[in-house]
Amino acid sequence: METVIAIEKVSFQYPNQTSFALQNISLHVEKGEWLAIVGHNGSGKSTLAKMLNGLHYPQTGNVTIGGLILSEENVWLIREKLGMVFQNPDNQFVGTTVQDDVAFGLENAGVEQAEMKERVLSALEKVGMAAFLNQEPHHLSGGQKQRVAIASVIALRPDIILLDEATSMLDPSGREEVMETIRELKEKEGLTVISITHDLEEAAKADRVIVLNEGNLYTEGTPREIFQMDKDLLKLGLGVPFSVQLSQLLADEGLLLTQRHFNEEELVREIWTLNFAK
Amino acid sequence: MDIKLREVEYRYAAGTPFERLAITEVSFDIPSGGYTAIIGHTGSGKSTVLQHLNVLLKPLKGEIQIGSRTIAAGRKEKNLKEIRRRVGIVFQFPEHQLFEETVEKDICFGPVNFGVSEGEAKERAREALALVGLPEHVLERSPFDLSGGQMRRVAVAGVLAMQPEVLVLDEPTAGLDPRGRHDMMEMFASLQKEKGMTCVLVTHSMEDAARYADRIVMMHKGRVYKTGTPCEIFSDGPDLTAIGLDVPETVRFQRLFEEKLGRPLGHLCLTPEELAREISRLRGES
Numbered sequence: 001m002e003t004v005i006a007i008e009k010v011s012f013q014y015p016n017q018t019s020f021a022l023q024n025i026s027l028h029v030e031k032g033e034w035l036a037i038v039g040h041n042g043s044g045k046s047t048l049a050k051m052l053n054g055l056h057y058p059q060t061g062n063v064t065i066g067g068l069i070l071s072e073e074n075v076w077l078i079r080e081k082l083g084m085v086f087q088n089p090d091n092q093f094v095g096t097t098v099q100d101d102v103a104f105g106l107e108n109a110g111v112e113q114a115e116m117k118e119r120v121l122s123a124l125e126k127v128g129m130a131a132f133l134n135q136e137p138h139h140l141s142g143g144q145k146q147r148v149a150i151a152s153v154i155a156l157r158p159d160i161i162l163l164d165e166a167t168s169m170l171d172p173s174g175r176e177e178v179m180e181t182i183r184e185l186k187e188k189e190g191l192t193v194i195s196i197t198h199d200l201e202e203a204a205k206a207d208r209v210i211v212l213n214e215g216n217l218y219t220e221g222t223p224r225e226i227f228q229m230d231k232d233l234l235k236l237g238l239g240v241p242f243s244v245q246l247s248q249l250l251a252d253e254g255l256l257l258t259q260r261h262f263n264e265e266e267l268v269r270e271i272w273t274l275n276f277a278k
Numbered sequence: 279m280d281i282k283l284r285e286v287e288y289r290y291a292a293g294t295p296f297e298r299l300a301i302t303e304v305s306f307d308i309p310s311g312g313y314t315a316i317i318g319h320t321g322s323g324k325s326t327v328l329q330h331l332n333v334l335l336k337p338l339k340g341e342i343q344i345g346s347r348t349i350a351a352g353r354k355e356k357n358l359k360e361i362r363r364r365v366g367i368v369f370q371f372p373e374h375q376l377f378e379e380t381v382e383k384d385i386c387f388g389p390v391n392f393g394v395s396e397g398e399a400k401e402r403a404r405e406a407l408a409l410v411g412l413p414e415h416v417l418e419r420s421p422f423d424l425s426g427g428q429m430r431r432v433a434v435a436g437v438l439a440m441q442p443e444v445l446v447l448d449e450p451t452a453g454l455d456p457r458g459r460h461d462m463m464e465m466f467a468s469l470q471k472e473k474g475m476t477c478v479l480v481t482h483s484m485e486d487a488a489r490y491a492d493r494i495v496m497m498h499k500g501r502v503y504k505t506g507t508p509c510e511i512f513s514d515g516p517d518l519t520a521i522g523l524d525v526p527e528t529v530r531f532q533r534l535f536e537e538k539l540g541r542p543l544g545h546l547c548l549t550p551e552e553l554a555r556e557i558s559r560l561r562g563e564s
Contacts, residue, residue, distance in 0.1 A: 040455045040456075040457060040458075041425055041426055041427045041454065041455045041458060042425050042427075087453070141320055141321075142320065165453070168452070168453045169452060169453060171319070171320050171482045172482055172524065173319070173320075173522060174320070198455040198456060200456070234457075237455055237456065237457035237458070238455065238456055238457070239456030239457075239460075242527040242528075242531070242550070243531070245550055246528075246531060246550045246553065246554060249550055249551060249553075249554035250554045250557060250558065252554070253554050253555060253557070253558035254558060255554075255557065255558060255561065264530070264531055264534060265534070267531075268531070268534045268535050268538050269538075271535065271538075271557065272538050272539075275561050276539070276560075276561060276564055
């Protein structure tokens with residue numbers, strides 16, 4: 001496996017704050033993996049996101065992205081490797097049409113006109129928005145806006161895409177649309193995905209989950225491992241997916257279950273076989 | 279204070295080439311002291327309805343009764359201040375509307391505007407802050423130094439300080455983490471139960487509608503599609519899917535379980551706690 005991001009003993013403190021926003025964090029991200037970073041409001045998630053894009057620099061420790069150490073000299077090269085999609089779909093549009101908007105980043109990067117056209121179209125095709133080329137962005141639904149924002153990022157051909165609560169302002173169908181788009185991009189384009197989220201259904205789709213708490217790396221594991229620690233997660237201000245929550249409630253009621261189930265069909269089956277089928 | 283909508287219609291940019299019908303033939307009641315949820319897909323007209331509840335928008339057809347006042351289409355309405363004090367709206371992302379230097383000034387802004395004395399407004403700010411679960415020392419801080427969840431609470435406190443009888447909530451927990459979401463929803467529920475406040479919740483979360491509301495209004499394409507109790511609304515899954523909504527997770531799971539069981543449970547469970555109890559009771563019987 002190839003490491004695309006290495007964070008080594010990173011600490012960061014905002015001015016005039018007594019506590020650390022990030023404290024001695026170390027973690028690696030492998031190429032092609034989907035990593036979810038979860039934590040309550042104020043746990044350090046967003047600070048970490050900003051650091052990965054050079055909006056903050058570590059005060060101690062090092063961040064290496066695609067072989068480059070994060071520094072003021074390297075920051076522009078690093079931003080070519082890692083693209084970000086932010087929370088509010090309305091705050092990230094600059095163009096008057098969907099295609100202008102996707103072209104904006106390419107223009108800044110000095111891409112030739114002919115290649116630009118091709119990349120805009122192919123990026124919009126990949127997110128399923130090619131039919132909207134000349135639409136005004138503000139007429140799109142939230143999910144469509146975020147897909148255009150994703151197209152703007154992938155048109156620049158980054159290795160890594162970072163979603164900073166990118167679905168938290170969307171309705172359930174918009175959320176579903178965006179997650180499906182990301183899943184396809186990861187599979188077909190081999191993109192590395194980092195999603196910062198407190199939506200647990202979203203975290204459940206990742207290959208690996210990291211839990212931050214008060215600036216510290218609290219724990220990490222596969223979604224299945226993480227959601228076994230249901231009561232701990234609740235203590236940290238996080239929720240758990242529905243079937244995990246229901247497993248816990250059923251266990252409290254005295255039903256026999258071998259584990260906190262992650263998947264509804266699995267849970268139904270086990271309720272049945274261990275408690276009803278006689 | 280009851281609110282009744284009768285055949286309400288509204289068009290944006292009426293009389294221009296950009297005219298767009300937003301809602302039509304909308305009739306439903308919001309009973310005093312109850313908890314009504316309005317659900318519907320994005321663009322179904324929920325937010326337009328909401329803005330009629332304190333006459334930020336006036337119907338182009340039909341009428342709205344708000345307590346003893348009737349707001350009818352085609353009439354000049356004066357003195358809407360009283361309605362706006364009695365019906366408080368918490369808009370989406372209300373923290374974007376914070377603007378004062380201190381939390382105290384921000385919360386006092388509304389009451390002072392409605393003619394409350396400064397001393398009384400400060401007293402109310404203290405009370406409202408306690409209701410939303412923030413410590414008193416926050417009063418002296420700039421609202422912009424607070425975390426997102428705290429800012430949201432301050433904005434809600436600003437509405438509560440006007441002591442409205444009806445509290446209208448537009449996606450009040452969007453963007454909050456799970457604990458913040460839970461605490462805020464519980465706070466509204468206790469305002470309704472303990473202070474007799476009327477709550478109107480506009481939401482995408484079927485789980486919240488199922489857990490908290492006693493009446494649900496389903497909107498679709500600018501019209502009222504259906505109204506009923508959460509049990510009535512959520513027992514018809516196909517009907518919800520037809521208009522782009524879904525049943526709450528609990529109901530979905532109950533259906534899966536019933537399939538395995540080979541027969542329906544006695545009633546529809548609206549929360550995971552209720553469903554766990556019901557399954558456990560069944561096991562005891564079997």
